[in-house]
Amino acid sequence: MSSQVSSLTIQTAQELLRQFICLDREPSSPELDYATVREALFLMVDRSDYQIFGICADNASKGQQALHSYLAALQRDERPEVQATTDDAVYIKYNPKTGLCRAEPYTGNHRGVLVSCQSAYDDDINETFGHLPIDLFEG
Numbered sequence: 001m002s003s004q005v006s007s008l009t010i011q012t013a014q015e016l017l018r019q020f021i022c023l024d025r026e027p028s029s030p031e032l033d034y035a036t037v038r039e040a041l042f043l044m045v046d047r048s049d050y051q052i053f054g055i056c057a058d059n060a061s062k063g064q065q066a067l068h069s070y071l072a073a074l075q076r077d078e079r080p081e082v083q084a085t086t087d088d089a090v091y092i093k094y095n096p097k098t099g100l101c102r103a104e105p106y107t108g109n110h111r112g113v114l115v116s117c118q119s120a121y122d123d124d125i126n127e128t129f130g131h132l133p134i135d136l137f138e139g
Helices: 010-018 034-047 060-073
Strands: 050-057 090-095 100-105 112-118 127-132
Touching (some): 060 090, 060 100
Antiparallel strands (some): 050 090, 090 100, 112 127
């Protein structure tokens, strides 16, 4: 994922990413160090066998943009099209293993990206991180 050697340990990366669980945070919050969050996510992704993505967004277009930016940053080639039945807030779930991408209306207040890191072994990374910033890899 990242060409740099991580300065984070697995434990510190997990602790950092766990801070986002159901957290209401303003986009581009000044106290948030995006570079460190990206580094932590890269480390978790590198240690897991596959990931499943969930996006809570204001609309399907913003959700698809976030999904595509995360996939590109994680060096994944696929860019699924999000088909939504509403112009309102959506929850998008994308499973790269199956290729399934679906969107459904979302009435919750959270916005951001959930990354579920899955490993074949119980003692490795099997955890969901998020809601990570929807714009973590934009700009």
